[in-house]
Amino acid sequence: MSSYTLFFNPMSRAMIAKWAFAEAGVEPELVMVEWENKPQSLLDANPMGKLPTVIHHHGEHDHVITEAAAICHYLAEMEAPDLLPRSEEKADYFRWLLFAAGPMESAVMNHAMGWDPAGERQEGMAGFGSYSRVMDTMDAMLSSRDYVCGDRFTMADVYVGSQFDWGLNFGTVEPRDSFRAYQARLQAREAYRQGMGPAED
Numbered sequence: 001m002s003s004y005t006l007f008f009n010p011m012s013r014a015m016i017a018k019w020a021f022a023e024a025g026v027e028p029e030l031v032m033v034e035w036e037n038k039p040q041s042l043l044d045a046n047p048m049g050k051l052p053t054v055i056h057h058h059g060e061h062d063h064v065i066t067e068a069a070a071i072c073h074y075l076a077e078m079e080a081p082d083l084l085p086r087s088e089e090k091a092d093y094f095r096w097l098l099f100a101a102g103p104m105e106s107a108v109m110n111h112a113m114g115w116d117p118a119g120e121r122q123e124g125m126a127g128f129g130s131y132s133r134v135m136d137t138m139d140a141m142l143s144s145r146d147y148v149c150g151d152r153f154t155m156a157d158v159y160v161g162s163q164f165d166w167g168l169n170f171g172t173v174e175p176r177d178s179f180r181a182y183q184a185r186l187q188a189r190e191a192y193r194q195g196m197g198p199a200e201d
Contacts, residue, residue, distance in 0.1 A: 002026075002027060002028050002029040002057075003026070003056065003057050003058065004021070004026060004028035004029065004054055004055065004056055004057070005028060005029045005031055005054065005055040005057070006018065006021065006028040006029070006030055006031070006052060006053075006054050007031045007033050007039075007041075007042045007045070007046075007051055007052065007053045007054075008030045008031060008032055008033060008051065008052070009032065009033045009034075009035070009051055010198070012033075012051040012052070013051060013052055013068045013162075014051040014052035014068075015162070015195070015196060016052065016068040016071075016072065016158065016159060016162040017052035017054060017068060017071045017072070018030075018052075018195045018196070019158050019162065019191065019192060019195030019196055020068075020071060020072045020075050020076075020155065020158045020159075020195070021075065021195065022191040022192075022194040022195035023075075023080060023083060023155065023158055023189075023191040023195070024075045024076065024078075024079040024080040024083070024155075025079070025080065026075070026079050028054070033051060045064045046064065046066050048066070050066065052066070052068055052071055053065075053066050054066070054071050054074075056074075056078070067101070068101070068159060068162070069097055069098065069100070069101035069159045072097075072155045072156070072158050072159045073097065073155060073156075075155065076154075076155035080155065083153070083154050083155040084154065084155065085149055085154055085156070086149075089149040089150070089152070089154065092148055092149050092150070092156075093148060093149050093154055093156045094156075096141065096148045096156060096160055097148070097156040097159055097160060099137075100159055100160040100163050101159065102127060102128075103127055103128035103129070103134055104128070104134050104138065104163055105163065106126070106127060106128045107128035107129075107130070107131045107133075107134040108131070108134070108163070108167055108172050108173060109172075110126075110128075110131070111131040111172070112172045116130060116131055117129070117130055135173070135174050135176070138164075138178075138179070139176050139178050139179070142178040142179065142181075142182050143178045146182075146185060147182075147185075148160050153189070157186065161182065161183070161186040164179050164182055164183050164186075165183055165186065165187070165196075168180065168183055
């Protein structure tokens, strides 16, 4: 039995967690979730019923982890310390991991659904400012380095990279050169191919 259970559907953010598990070299038990018939075990673990939800069976205790960015970092902490930031990388690691999880995802999803802040006042109220400012900010960052922390891949790249991979594939992120180049570097990774491939029955 795996030490981890991952509630999973391939058309969900649980793909991010699946990739993170591959990077950590850990194979979780996948529990397939049907949207119209969510298992009670998922709802018991996460009343939101959202994916990904992970249960870590740790000794005498079960620990529930939700939110894809938190799952990525947790797996690095528990299973893959080489994917954690070094002391000089921590500022960039946490800055961009949480920027992608907060302002970037909010900007992309609001823009995709047809809502953008109108004028400086609304941009000031919205945590992401505006879609164009987020795109410009990420373009500047990725034009200056190969990965979130510079020239070294860390677990932050699983989450940040997933935002670009998904967004570029579905047209919700602008296809800028720096974004495409970053996506290509990530897609070349063996763990990306393992994690983003089809789930085994």
